Amino acid sequence: MIEMSYLSPRTPAPEAFHDAEAAVSRLEALYFQATHFLAGHFARTLKGERPPTPVRAYYPEVRITTTSHAGTDNRLSYGHLPVPGTYVATITRPDLFRHYLVQQLDLLMRNHGVAVEVGPSLTPMPLHFAMTLNPDFAVPQESVLDFPLRDIFDVPDLTTTNDDIVNGTARPNPDGSGHLAPFTAQRIDYSLARLSHYTATAPEHFQNHVLFTNYQFYVDEFENFARKALSDPASGYTSFVGPGNTEITAADGVMPDLPRLPQMPTYHLKRRGGQGITLVNIGVGPSNAKTATDHIAVLRPHAWLMVGHCAGLRNSQSLGDFVLAHAYVREDHVLDADLPIWVPIPPLAEIQIALQEAVAEVTELEGYELKRIMRTGTVATIDNRNWELRDKSGPVQRLSQSRAIALDMESATIAANGFRFRVPYGTLLCVSDKPLHGELKLPGMATEFYRTQVSRHLLIGVRAMERLRDMPLERIHSRKLRSFEETAFL
Numbered sequence: 001m002i003e004m005s006y007l008s009p010r011t012p013a014p015e016a017f018h019d020a021e022a023a024v025s026r027l028e029a030l031y032f033q034a035t036h037f038l039a040g041h042f043a044r045t046l047k048g049e050r051p052p053t054p055v056r057a058y059y060p061e062v063r064i065t066t067t068s069h070a071g072t073d074n075r076l077s078y079g080h081l082p083v084p085g086t087y088v089a090t091i092t093r094p095d096l097f098r099h100y101l102v103q104q105l106d107l108l109m110r111n112h113g114v115a116v117e118v119g120p121s122l123t124p125m126p127l128h129f130a131m132t133l134n135p136d137f138a139v140p141q142e143s144v145l146d147f148p149l150r151d152i153f154d155v156p157d158l159t160t161t162n163d164d165i166v167n168g169t170a171r172p173n174p175d176g177s178g179h180l181a182p183f184t185a186q187r188i189d190y191s192l193a194r195l196s197h198y199t200a201t202a203p204e205h206f207q208n209h210v211l212f213t214n215y216q217f218y219v220d221e222f223e224n225f226a227r228k229a230l231s232d233p234a235s236g237y238t239s240f241v242g243p244g245n246t247e248i249t250a251a252d253g254v255m256p257d258l259p260r261l262p263q264m265p266t267y268h269l270k271r272r273g274g275q276g277i278t279l280v281n282i283g284v285g286p287s288n289a290k291t292a293t294d295h296i297a298v299l300r301p302h303a304w305l306m307v308g309h310c311a312g313l314r315n316s317q318s319l320g321d322f323v324l325a326h327a328y329v330r331e332d333h334v335l336d337a338d339l340p341i342w343v344p345i346p347p348l349a350e351i352q353i354a355l356q357e358a359v360a361e362v363t364e365l366e367g368y369e370l371k372r373i374m375r376t377g378t379v380a381t382i383d384n385r386n387w388e389l390r391d392k393s394g395p396v397q398r399l400s401q402s403r404a405i406a407l408d409m410e411s412a413t414i415a416a417n418g419f420r421f422r423v424p425y426g427t428l429l430c431v432s433d434k435p436l437h438g439e440l441k442l443p444g445m446a447t448e449f450y451r452t453q454v455s456r457h458l459l460i461g462v463r464a465m466e467r468l469r470d471m472p473l474e475r476i477h478s479r480k481l482r483s484f485e486e487t488a489f490l
Contacts, residue, residue: 006056009037014063014119020106023062026118027094027101030060034120038130038153042139045152054152057130059090059185061121062101063177064108064488072111077422077479078490079107081178087488088173089181090121092129092189096204099273100300104489121185123160127153129189161186166297166421167338168483181489182422183298191295198291199266199280200243200258203299207268207276209465210301212292213458214284214308214410219267221458222279226269227251237276241268264292277465282410286332286383289413297421300490302476303351303468304418305426307461310379310408312431313399319434320453322374322460324355325427328412329380329402331395335413339420345412346419348478350471351426351464352376358463359428362456377405379427381412406431422481422490428464430457 011030017023034057041055065086072080081087094101105116127149128139139149149155164170166182173179183191192203213219226240231251241247242255243265264283270276280296282288293304310323326347359374360366380399399407411427418425430453468476477490 005053007041007051007053008056008058009033011058011120014117016115016117018109018115020102020109020116023105023116023118024094024098024101027060027062027091028098030118030120031092031094034058034060034125035130035133038125038127039134042127042131042153045147050147051152056154057125058120059092059123059125060094061088061090061119061123062105062180063088063117063119064112064114064180065117066112066114068112070112076107076474077477077482078486079104079488080111081108081488082485086175086177087180088121088177089179089489090123090185092125092185093132093192093203096192100490108488123185124154126156126186126189128156129186129193132189132192156190157186160184161190163187163338163420165487179487182487188298191298194291194295198262198264198295200245200262201241201266201268202245205241205245205247205268205270205278206266206274206296206299206301207270207278208274208302209277209469210296210304211277211279211461211465212282212289212304212306212308212410212414213279214282214408215454216265216281217454218307218458219265219279219281221455222267222269223255224455225458225462226267227253229269237269237271239270241270243267264288275469277462284385285409286334286381286413289332289410290334290417293414293417293421293423297417297423301423302473303424303426303465304414305351305355305428305461305464306411306414307428307457308408308410308430309432310406310411310429312406312434313380314375314405315434317375317405317431317434318373319431320373321431322359322457323379323406323427323429323431324352324359324374324376325379325406325411325415325429326352326376327378328415328427329378329399329404330412330416331380331382331398332409332413333383335416335420339416343416343419345415346480348424348426348480350468350476350478351424354464354467354471355426355428355460357467358460361463362460375405378403379411379429380404380407381409382407383409385409419481422477424468424476424478424481426464428457428460430454 037057067084165179229235229237239249266280268278282292415425
């Protein structure tokens with residue numbers, strides 16, 4: 001076998017750190033060195049200064065080893081290693097994830113009483129991902145270059161960019177070490193690039209609490225709420241960001257109309273420390289719901305909730321009633337290969353309580369009276385928008401047997417991906433039609449419904465997120481979401 005030689009940056013030897021801040025600073029230095037090395041050689045190559053050998057830089061990594069079976073605080077769902085051994089994570093964008101990395105490493109060092117080792121990994125950094133922080137350069141398609149790009153630089157490798165760790169199918173690393181984090185650096189970089197493409201906002205703007213919706217009307221109400229919040233210094237919200245990364249800090253700030261909205265328009269009501277709220281209009285369908293959550297998951301949000309419209313399946317329901325999901329029928333099919341249909345998706349107590357309390361606050365109804373406008377039950381998610389046209393012995397019969405009270409095309413997908421990615425999830429829907437009972441979503445009915453219901457439904461979602469924001473992390477990140485041998489990172 002011919003061994004290839006590469007032109008690579010000279011990096012410092014791996015070093016042990018007992019301080020999380022210092023460890024992350026070294027990760028940042030290594031990442032900065034690698035990305036600028038690749039960017040510099042790419043710029044020179046475009047000018048015709050082709051290097052004599054291929055150019056390669058490596059992601060930094062963090063490594064931790066423990067030899068003790070000593071127990072840790074078993075109330076936590078993260079922050080401890082399952083068994084003695086060595087565990088490794090490749091790291092990207094330590095500038096973006098600094099707070100998260102410091103938090104996770106500090107917890108590990110305190111729980112196990114050991115240092116972490118930081119140094120370069122053996123994972124090549126693809127050129128496309130290295131250029132993220134160099135907006136002056138864009139990596140063109142190979143067809144427009146006069147040289148084969150991959151002859152000189154590493155490009156994204158989808159054979160090693162997968163969800164094996166979070167899906168529980170990953171094998172140990174080649175050196176026998178285990179996995180420290182739920183995602184590899186390449187997987188994270190892939191999703192960061194996809195997020196920018198689908199939402200037209202930079203990953204830096206995403207907040208720790210994410211609302212998903214399936215109608216533009218919620219976006220309009222979210223902007224109205226955001227502007228009111230910005231006019232109130234006591235709210236704690238500092239700015240509002242829309243597609244195109246336009247950011248306003250005052251209630252009368254101008255948000256320009258884009259000539260073309262992205263596939264999933266996304267808006268961020270920001271708060272210090274990422275403790276604000278992000279709203280994503282995923283549109284209609286389980287495919288969009290999976291795509292959005294697949295990529296947002298790498299940001300490790302503290303919770304995501306679906307606040308959209310649904311079909312009410314019970315005659316006792318009225319248009320405008322709320323549905324708090326405590327179980328899901330999964331007929332969306334988009335996650336069957338990653339999360340088998342036999343895996344239950346449990347309700348999370350903290351999320352359910354926050355949503356119910358938010359409904360009570362906004363509607364000013366409590367206890368038994370709250371049952372007038374809200375039901376708790378099973379929500380079905382289906383991949384056929386015209387399900388009601390099928391023979392009644394098909395989906396309608398299954399819906400009845402499942403005791404479902406509502407149906408949509410996104411909620412179970414979002415909840416199931418929350419379960420898969422260990423992101424706390426919940427669903428509060430609003431009944432917008434009752435097709436089994438002759439109340440179809442017709443234009444006139446829809447206009448009146450949206451005008452009267454969307455505002456308070458959106459406000460309920462915001463109030464629920466604010467309740468969750470005030471909870472300690474260890475309460476929100478449930479042990480229900482963790483498997484037998486979990487990664488130590490959240």
